[in-house]
Amino acid sequence: MTSIQCRLFIDECLPPELIDTYLRPHIALAGIAAETVHCVEKFGPNGKWKDPDIIPELARDRRWVVITADRGKNSSTFDGMRHLCRLHNVTLICISTAVNIRGLSFYGPQLLSHWDAMLCLSDGPRGQQYVLRMDAASKRTLFHATHCPSGYRLDKGRCVQK
Numbered sequence: 001m002t003s004i005q006c007r008l009f010i011d012e013c014l015p016p017e018l019i020d021t022y023l024r025p026h027i028a029l030a031g032i033a034a035e036t037v038h039c040v041e042k043f044g045p046n047g048k049w050k051d052p053d054i055i056p057e058l059a060r061d062r063r064w065v066v067i068t069a070d071r072g073k074n075s076s077t078f079d080g081m082r083h084l085c086r087l088h089n090v091t092l093i094c095i096s097t098a099v100n101i102r103g104l105s106f107y108g109p110q111l112l113s114h115w116d117a118m119l120c121l122s123d124g125p126r127g128q129q130y131v132l133r134m135d136a137a138s139k140r141t142l143f144h145a146t147h148c149p150s151g152y153r154l155d156k157g158r159c160v161q162k
Contacts, residue, residue, distance in 0.1 A: 003033060004033055004034065004035045004063065005032075005033040005034060005063065005119070005122060005123075006033070006034045006035070006063055006065060006118075006119050006121070006122040007034070007035045007036070007037070007061065007063045007064045007065065007122070008023065008034065008035070008036040008037070008064075008065050008067055008118070009036075009037060009039065009042070009058055009064050009065065009066045009067065010023075010036065010037065010038045010039060010067050010068075011039055011066060011067065011068035011069070011070055011081070012038075012039040012040060013068060013069050013070045014038075014067065014068065014069055014095070015104060016038040016040065016041070017104060018038075018104060018107075018108055018111075019036050019037070019038055021104070021108060022108035022109070022111065022112060023036045023111070023112075024036060026112055026115065032119065034119060039054065043057075051070075051080075051081050051084055052084060055081070055084040055085060055087075055088050055090055056084075056088050058088075058090050059088035059089060059090050062122065062126055063122045064090060064091070064122075065090075065091045065092075065093060065118065065121050065122055066081070066085060066090055066091070066092045066093065067093045067095070067111070068081055068092065068093070068094055068095070069094070069095040069097075069100040070094075071097065081094075082094070082129060082147075085127065085129065086127055086129065086147065086149075088127075089126035089127035089149065090126065090127065091121045091122065091124070091126060091127065091128045091129070091130075092128070092129045092130070093118065093121075093129075093130045093131070093132060094129070094130070094131045094132070094146075095107055095111075095131075095132050096131055096132060096133035096134065098133060098134040099132055099133060099134055099141060107132070110132060110141045111132065113141070114132065114141070114143040117143055118143075124159055125148065125149045125151070125152050125159055126149065127147075127149035128145060128147065128148060128149065128152075128159045129145065129146050129147035130143060130144060130145050130146065131143075131144065131146050142157070143157070144157030144158070145157055145158055145159050
């Protein structure tokens with residue numbers, strides 16, 4: 001058995017079916033050294049843990065990449081998911097509202113279509129932030145960086161060293 005190269009953490013705002021229907025079958029079929037876990041699976045029922053508790057815990061292992069559709073409506077500016085991931089150098093992938101409202105049967109395959117780019121994130125700088133969004137002109141999903149940590153810059157939608 002190969003050692004785990006990447007760990008994908010699915011936030012509570014996304015359904016566990018994303019893992020069971022799309023991510024784990026893809027990992028198994030492709031023989032990829034990746035792990036995926038839902039927030040409820042790792043930390044217990046909704047409401048038991050909050051983002052300010054979860055993110056520092058995930059930060060202990062650099063391989064974690066958080067996938068969320070959280071818009072931070074119930075968070076203050078200082079404890080929102082994006083801020084916490086930046087503060088604790090945890091890599092984050094946000095699914096935009098335009099992608100999320102189309103439902104699991106849409107964004108599940110769209111995540112898989114960007115699979116190679118997602119797996120590379122755990123090898124890159126910690127604290128990167130990416131978004132999976134709709135391109136208005138082509139109606140295709142785009143996967144690109146929105147924030148790079150210190151010492152890196154955005155180049156064609158990716159974080160690269162300065």
